[in-house]
Amino acid sequence: MDTAMETAQPCPGCGAEVRTDRRFAAWCAACDWNVDPRGPERQHGALERLRRGLALRHGEKLLAEVTSGTTLKPQNDAATVLAYTLSLAVHGTTVALLVAGVLLAVLGWGTAGPLFGVLLLLLAWLLRPRFGGLPDDLPILHRADAPQLFAMIDEVADVAGTAGVHVVVVSDDVNASVTTYGIRQRRMLNIGLGLWEILTPQQRIALVGHELGHYAGGDTRRSLITYNALRSLGTWHFMLQRVPSPTIGEMFLNAVYFLPRCAVFGLIMLLDQLTLRAAQRGEYLADATAARAGSTEAAVGLMDRLLVADSAESALLRESNAGQMRRAGDKSYLETWRGLWERLAAQIESIPESEIERQRRASALRGHTVDATHPPTHLRRACLLTGEPLTARVVPGDARLAAVADELAGPRERLARRIVKGGRREG
Template identity: 65%
Template sequence: MAWCAACDWNVDPGQPEAPTGRLEILRHRLARQHGEKLLAEVTTDGPLRPGRDAAALLALVLALAVHGVTAVLLVGGLLLAVLGWGGGLPVLGALCLLVAWFLRPRFARLPEDEPVLRRAEAPELFALVDEIAATTGTTGVHAVSVVTDAYNASVSTYGLRRRRLLSIGLGLWESLTTEQRIALLGHELGHYANGDTRRGLIVGNALRSLNTWRYLLSPVEHPTPVETVFNFLYLLPRSAVTGALMALDHLTLRATQRGEYLADTFAARCGSTEAAVGMLDRLLVSESATAALLRESNSHRTRRTGAPADSNASRNGLWERLAAHMDSIPASEYERQRRCGALRGHSVDSTHPPTHLRRARLLATAALPAAVTMDTARRTALQAELKGARDTVARRVMNGR
């Protein structure tokens, strides 16, 4: 991107869309309020440690109240359906049961259409995850999903027993150095250690229930006269749901952003401060990786007639070409992206601190050496375990899926 480092001309040619809706506007306003103030706190207060404060306890109480409403609908619906005598009471009970079903706590499942790696299939990868987890003060995962080209990584839970799942997008993984990959895993596993309430069973499901309520009570656009009446009747409960969602956001958003800083500390502890900063820099240029993969896909699918539909040569070299492309990005582009992030602030993602602030926080503290390392033999073994996933995702990228 052509730009001027002296006057910031063209530093941010693509402005993000402004948030719409009361809830999104509130989230971005809260994120801006926390902003640099939170950065100053986490930089000067010494080592970050997970913990619960008054806001987290209030969020827990509010979440339990939300689940209490679901329980009342369930019990009330059963009583009305079973004990109701004629009239519309059984119908009302069935309606309450239906709403309670929609609002029930959900437990995520493993992807059914995509394979995942288990410990027996990738012992070296799981050993690395276990070592990094021990460094962050938590335990490892039960399954690893590495079957997407996403420029992202995440952790989650699945099933009633809340088993742990680590998801790694190969678009990001293959763009990082070995040390940066360790820092990435340290960051993601650090989320298990810091006790983020928004990811928890109670608060997380309460947020999901409130969003379901918003959907069920959303006004009908271009309503008929009858629908206009229902829109009016829904106004009060819809406002109450929106207010509860805003309150829960207000109580948890600051802790969520603080948790990102804490996860960055774990990233630096596991892979070194230098690797953690480098990993954050790679996140700044995610759009370039996405564009590179799209070019690879378009090039493959627009070959001349008669060429093989799925070239092993082009597929096998995809990730190496992506890594070479990311390594070719000049330092000036990273600087432009940092300035762009400073201009946009929290306007892109209200749940994460801006990347330039996370980077500044790591550089403002004492540099940490890597607590977890990998020798050549371990890297080779890890690469072999991921070969099947790399080939599968490369084939999907080349075929535009």
């Protein structure tokens, strides 16, 4: 720790000396005083508390399976079959609305028939499955644009036991993701430079391995059928929302909507629960792929970097705000994009181990209060550290690393320029 940034004080809880980097929260490693300055998250409703309680039990049970020597594998259990059955029923409702709308619009059946048919067709259109598309405001790399990057991704895909991707989208997110686009469901990898630039080369391999591991892990929630069923149910629930401060007529409408809204919400909760364990299992499987591809050490290091993602977000926000302030005075701010990613990496690298350890302990305290579909980071980290550490199966040489850096140079500059102009893309 930089002594110029260090502060010392006695712990109010146990009296032990607390030495902390002044940039971060002071906390006591001896008694965990102030380990989570945010404190307990606000209380959620009964259903949300139930959902998160079940999520915690799922996560701990999966961890127990791993620590007992059980190898996690994708499952097609009764919950998965029921989830797909329910999802198909949801889509069947959309098809029924479409057919009924066409029949009423064409055949008429009275004066109001065609109008009612058009309304049903509009509803079916709103509930239709979405196939996704490519963003039009971010750099997109195809195989011909970045052959070395795609070759590296292909190597990781071989380790994961799946196919590679068709395009790579580069964003300024402190994150990464995989998804599909188009009717043919081509694969897209989103590389967020806010995360990519603060990782070591092997941690980047682990990151790609984790994302591609989702394709091999059989995550029910990510399938086109289930994902779109959840989205359709969400649309139903939105349309049946209670009208606030209603008039007399709207009070009647609220009463009519009450039971259908409860039924839709119940279906959302059921489908959510049916896919929750598969979603968490998918995360553990993806982490295992990350370790095989980049090494256990790199996968654990990736977890630690994710713990300080908020610091990276804050650093990018400061860069954006500073650029906007300079803009008012002169045009020299336009050149501040140079070295932005290097400055970000240096700031994250300067975070002391004590702050990372605080984040680990805070993650353990919060449990599933952040995201019920992902096991808490401390459980995922413990899972990776179970058993013999794995060595990397994909180790890019210096020449490939340099070539990949050159292929990403254009997107790096474009996104850095946008950040200093105050134009970060909303996630």
